[in-house]
Amino acid sequence: MDLGECPKIHDLALRADYELASKTKDYFYDIDATEHLEAFIADCDRRTTAAKQRLAETQEELSAEVTEKANAVHELAEQIGQKLARAEALGEEGMVEESVKLMGEIDELRKKKAVAEQEYRNSMPASSYQQQKLRVCEVCSAYLGIHDNDRRLADHFGGKLHLGFITIREKLAELKKTVDKRREERGASERERTGGRRHYTQPLSQQKQTRSRSHRSSSKERRRD
Structure with missing residues (x-):
């Protein structure tokens, strides 16, 4: 998944300025970060679901027994790769x-994998066994x-993409533990700043109508003059 170049400014000097300023004022950027990461992970999970659906539609359907044996090989292989x-x-x-x-x-897992592969091979025709059976990584899709x-x-498991997704998911899980409380704190801070008044932002469509009426009114006044 390539998001392209980050639109944010990454400057160590600005980071130092923020860290200094955040000591005297809470900017609640952790809430923004939570919402951004939630959207990012939700998009990744949608891609994972779509990829699984494509595989279900394009790969040869296996019996429940063969699928179980294939999954056993996959799981052992993933454990080996991770370790x-x-x-x-x-x-x-x-x-x-x-x-x-x-x-x-790892050596012990390889022995188990060899046994699992043999069981998988024996459960299906040789022609079908040669076909690549794919699955989707639940972490990075x-x-x-x-x-x-x-x-x-x-x-794969030691690559930047996979490890990056692990870091993001762990950070999101950490932020979610406090996000509800932090939202309440931000709401209280905004109410205190506005003196208890609700801050109302006029919808964009109404803003355009207001500007249009103001423009027509100004034009009429100029014509009368």
């Missing part, structure tokens, strides 16, 4: 012992194949 990406990251950070421990877990190797899966 392999994590092991590589730990190795780069110098945490060799933890990385080696994860590699041991990317396609994953049942025949993807460990390297391909590790690149």
Whole structure:
């Protein structure tokens, strides 16, 4: 999912100014951030649902038994990919012992995956087995194949796109815990600022009508003069 270049200004000096200003005034930007991330994740989830629907329409339909076996292979493959990406990251950070421990877990998962693949292969014709069976990543909506190797899966689960979506989802979950309270605080702040008066913004259509009437009135006065 490519959103293009961010329209916001990313400047460390401005960030420092904001952090300084936010010490004396609450701008409630966390509420705006929550709403923005909610819209972003909702769009991603819609893409995931649409991708699943496309796969259901285009891929050969399997029996419930074969589908269960295919899902078992997928799940083991994803676990291997996730752990392999994590092991590589730990190795780069110098945490060799933890990385080696994860590699041991990966070896065990590979054995289980080999058994699951054999069961899946034996449950269907050879011609059908060769076809790539896809599923959709629940985190970032990317396609994953049942025949993807460990390297391909590790690149996916350790990639910037997938990890970025994890970060966004975790941040959104964190913001949602306080957003209702923060909205109440913002409402109270606005009421205090306006002296308890409701701030009314005239709809755009009414604004145009008002300007039009004002313009006609001014034109009549000029003609009378």
